[in-house]
Amino acid sequence: MTQPSEELELFDNPNPQKDYTIHISIPEFTCLCPKTGQPDFATLDIAYVPDQHCVELKALKMYVWSFREQGAFHEAVTNKIVEDLVAACQPRYLRLTSDFNVRGGIYTKVVVDYRKPGWKAPELITLP
Numbered sequence: 001m002t003q004p005s006e007e008l009e010l011f012d013n014p015n016p017q018k019d020y021t022i023h024i025s026i027p028e029f030t031c032l033c034p035k036t037g038q039p040d041f042a043t044l045d046i047a048y049v050p051d052q053h054c055v056e057l058k059a060l061k062m063y064v065w066s067f068r069e070q071g072a073f074h075e076a077v078t079n080k081i082v083e084d085l086v087a088a089c090q091p092r093y094l095r096l097t098s099d100f101n102v103r104g105g106i107y108t109k110v111v112v113d114y115r116k117p118g119w120k121a122p123e124l125i126t127l128p
Contacts, residue, residue, distance in 0.1 A: 004066035008088040009059035013050045019092065019122050022054065023047050026064055029098070034071035041101040042074070044081070048094040051116065055089050074100050078110040092119040 026044040033040055044064065048055075063084070067077060078098040085094055093115050100108040 002062065004068065005059070005062040006066050006084075007059060008063050008084060009056040010053040010089050011056055013052055013054050016050070016052050019049050021047055021049055024055075024057070024060070026061075029064055029067070031067040031077050032069065032071045033103070034073060037071065038103075040074070040103065043099045045097040045099070046085070046094070048085070048089075049092040049119075049121075051090055051092050053089045055085065074098060074108045074110050078112050082112045082114055086114050090116070092116045093121065 024044075024046040026046070029042045029044045030039050031042075032038065064081075070077075072080070078096055081098075082094060082096050085091070085096070091114070093113075095111065095113045098108075098110045100110075
């Protein structure tokens with residue numbers, strides 16, 4: 001039986017010589033409100049430029065599942081996930097957007113960026 005896990009498995013980046021972006025959307029994130037214990041629901045959108053390693057998706061799913069019974073403020077859990085992903089795969093760049101569902105008439109969206117020291121994003125090309 002599959003269980004939640006705090007381990008993030010990796011695999012070697014098949015194209016480490018290139019800057020390219022991996023987009024991952026996780027629409028079923030849940031954690032608990034630390035004040036009320038009620039569930040909070042969010043969509044996590046991850047965009048990252050890998051360096052030497054990429055995050056294995058099933059392991060990522062099990063990692064995200066590990067938050068289901070944890071109480072966490074939206075800002076704290078978003079920063080924790082970024083810290084764990086950066087520690088595991090050491091990307092060139094990573095952005096996590098946590099888009100939480102309405103609670104008490106308020107929507108919350110938290111965006112956290114990480115940029116590897118010394119890495120410079122390629123110039124954006126605008127096509128006609």
